Amino acid sequence: MKNEIKIFSPATVANVACGFDVLGFCLDGIGDEMIVRKTDKKGIYITKIKGFDLPYETEKNVAGVSALALIEDAKPNCGFEIEICKNIKPGSGIGSSAASAAGSVFAINELLGKPYNQTQLTYFAMKGEAIASKCEHADNLAPAIFGGFTLVKSINPLEILQIPTPDALYATIIHPQIEVKTSEARAILPTEIPLQHAITQWANLGSLVHALHTNDYDLISRSLHDVVIEPYRSQLIPHFKEVKKAALGAGSLGCGISGSGPSIFNLSKGIETAKNVEVAIRNIYKNTAINFDTYVCKINTQGMKILNV
Amino acid sequence: MKNEIKIFSPATVANVACGFDVLGFCLDGIGDEMIVRKTDKKGIYITKIKGFDLPYETEKNVAGVSALALIEDAKPNCGFEIEICKNIKPGSGIGSSAASAAGSVFAINELLGKPYNQTQLTYFAMKGEAIASKCEHADNLAPAIFGGFTLVKSINPLEILQIPTPDALYATIIHPQIEVKTSEARAILPTEIPLQHAITQWANLGSLVHALHTNDYDLISRSLHDVVIEPYRSQLIPHFKEVKKAALGAGSLGCGISGSGPSIFNLSKGIETAKNVEVAIRNIYKNTAINFDTYVCKINTQGMKILNV
Numbered sequence: 001m002k003n004e005i006k007i008f009s010p011a012t013v014a015n016v017a018c019g020f021d022v023l024g025f026c027l028d029g030i031g032d033e034m035i036v037r038k039t040d041k042k043g044i045y046i047t048k049i050k051g052f053d054l055p056y057e058t059e060k061n062v063a064g065v066s067a068l069a070l071i072e073d074a075k076p077n078c079g080f081e082i083e084i085c086k087n088i089k090p091g092s093g094i095g096s097s098a099a100s101a102a103g104s105v106f107a108i109n110e111l112l113g114k115p116y117n118q119t120q121l122t123y124f125a126m127k128g129e130a131i132a133s134k135c136e137h138a139d140n141l142a143p144a145i146f147g148g149f150t151l152v153k154s155i156n157p158l159e160i161l162q163i164p165t166p167d168a169l170y171a172t173i174i175h176p177q178i179e180v181k182t183s184e185a186r187a188i189l190p191t192e193i194p195l196q197h198a199i200t201q202w203a204n205l206g207s208l209v210h211a212l213h214t215n216d217y218d219l220i221s222r223s224l225h226d227v228v229i230e231p232y233r234s235q236l237i238p239h240f241k242e243v244k245k246a247a248l249g250a251g252s253l254g255c256g257i258s259g260s261g262p263s264i265f266n267l268s269k270g271i272e273t274a275k276n277v278e279v280a281i282r283n284i285y286k287n288t289a290i291n292f293d294t295y296v297c298k299i300n301t302q303g304m305k306i307l308n309v
Numbered sequence: 310m311k312n313e314i315k316i317f318s319p320a321t322v323a324n325v326a327c328g329f330d331v332l333g334f335c336l337d338g339i340g341d342e343m344i345v346r347k348t349d350k351k352g353i354y355i356t357k358i359k360g361f362d363l364p365y366e367t368e369k370n371v372a373g374v375s376a377l378a379l380i381e382d383a384k385p386n387c388g389f390e391i392e393i394c395k396n397i398k399p400g401s402g403i404g405s406s407a408a409s410a411a412g413s414v415f416a417i418n419e420l421l422g423k424p425y426n427q428t429q430l431t432y433f434a435m436k437g438e439a440i441a442s443k444c445e446h447a448d449n450l451a452p453a454i455f456g457g458f459t460l461v462k463s464i465n466p467l468e469i470l471q472i473p474t475p476d477a478l479y480a481t482i483i484h485p486q487i488e489v490k491t492s493e494a495r496a497i498l499p500t501e502i503p504l505q506h507a508i509t510q511w512a513n514l515g516s517l518v519h520a521l522h523t524n525d526y527d528l529i530s531r532s533l534h535d536v537v538i539e540p541y542r543s544q545l546i547p548h549f550k551e552v553k554k555a556a557l558g559a560g561s562l563g564c565g566i567s568g569s570g571p572s573i574f575n576l577s578k579g580i581e582t583a584k585n586v587e588v589a590i591r592n593i594y595k596n597t598a599i600n601f602d603t604y605v606c607k608i609n610t611q612g613m614k615i616l617n618v
Contacts, residue, residue: 018511022508023515151512151519163519199329223462
């Protein structure tokens with residue numbers, strides 16, 4: 001059994017339009033790298049963090065907390081050192097904390113000979129995610145661990161469904177570098193919503209799941225609407241409407257807020273369209289004072305990847 | 310081309326648990342029979358109604374109104390006589406008016422050489438359904454016309470999706486012969502619902518669509534929950550809780566209100582379980598003063614059937 005492993009822990013998109021709080025998908029080429037190695041000394045030790053300034057104390061680090069949850073259950077005869085090379089900016093809305101929380105438990109599970117399945121890993125990772133987002137949720141963790149599209153059917157008991165991913169589906173992400181406080185993104189949501197809006201939303205989600213099963217890109221497009229959350233949270237993202245209009249004009253199948261923002265995601269059929277969408281949405285932000293990054297990638301159906309050490 | 314046709318127009322279940330207002334399925338063996346024949350005289354004529362006392366005036370009869378909507382568009386060089394042998398009791402909650410509204414347009418379309426597709430027929434039938442239920446909806450019409458499970462993605466524009474039906478799925482229906490006024494069933498619903506309940510509902514609907522695609526009976530069972538509508542409408546159906554408990558105890562995958570009631574539906578894997586469920590729920594009502602009927606049948610994946618004349 002290996003004593004050290006290097007992994008790629010992907011960025012993810014949660015709250016996919018009509019799938020608020022339940023549907024997510026996994027990105028490719030954008031993610032953190034982590035090296036985890038066994039140590040004789042029991043416990044979890046964060047030994048290196050590159051990229052962003054995050055806490056080294058295990059109990060304050062999401063990767064540390066999820067790892068602690070795992071070893072508390074597994075009780076291995078060793079400890080683990082974790083090195084994190086963070087590429088996903090915290091607060092970007094594409095699952096930065098989820099990548100850390102999921103990556104550490106995935107890597108440790110590999111080093112222990114895979115005693116846990118993906119749902120169990122998601123459960124441990126939720127403990128880490130909770131310290132970043134103040135509540136337990138799995139909508140970024142599930143796609144990071146399972147890959148592709150995932151539907152979190154329920155949190156308690158934790159049940160995650162893997163929804164098929166049509167082959168030609170590409171994501172285009174824009175991350176405007178503004179801060180959207182999670183607390184503000186939550187506070188802006190109503191606690192009650194009109195029944196009619198809820199019906200529209202679940203009709204679209206049912207339809208989207210059907211479309212993903214049947215490779216129906218046009219139906220994916222007709223289903224990617226969010227009448228419940230977007231009207232509120234889009235107010236927190238400057239130029240959201242213009243970005244959406246430009247993206248749809250360039251062929252995006254659908255455009256929405258990634259997670260609780262500020263990133264905006266698009267889905268397209270084929271990489272060429274996805275790149276055209278990138279150009280169109282860059283054009284909106286490049287005339288503003290806001291810095292931004294964009295990414296184009298295939299949907300990552302594998303999730304976590306083991307890299308050669 | 311035939312001048313006369315005899316059809317079976319099936320009963321249906323709408324508002325399938327988590328699929329309020331959007332998801333329906335089609336029953337087998339329970340339905341109306343209709344004979345429709347061409348006449349030289351233009352127009353629509355209801356010439357015979359057996360079973361229940363319903364209006365003969367075309368404009369007041371749901372089968373008549375939907376037929377008028379069709380011929381207004383088709384402008385055929387003939388008229389049609391309609392005989393209705395009504396087996397589905399009006400007000401039972403298993404799509405009685407939908408069977409009439411859908412049957413007439415299906416039959417006329419056949420006699421005209423099928424100029425219209427199923428979605429167009431549903432559109433015409435909605436005009437008839439509207440006079441029975443005071444608003445246009447398609448959640449009983451769609452399964453009657455398409456068969457199997459259908460998801461009404463949207464009414465305007467009308468878009469209906471056919472969701473796969475697992476082979477061993479059987480329905481058990483109990484119709485307690487009480488009156489639930491549609492107006493009361495509507496008035497009892499809240500106009501706003503908690504966002505958290507909506508999320509639970511759409512997680513279950515997404516999960517149910519996935520389960521129907523993957524023939525996962527256990528997941529069908531875990532998805533057949535209605536946290537939004539049932540807590541209100543079940544109050545209008547005496548002994549609903551006991552029926553549900555008995556049904557689930559007998560192996561039902563899920564139990565809910567059919568349409569706006571008073572009928573209660575169950576889904577089971579295999580006819581034997583479906584019959585056990587029937588026995589269990591009959592036992593609840595047989596000690597009460599309420600008359601009731603029960604039905605056990607396979608899910609009807611064909612929808613409308615042409616019978617030999």
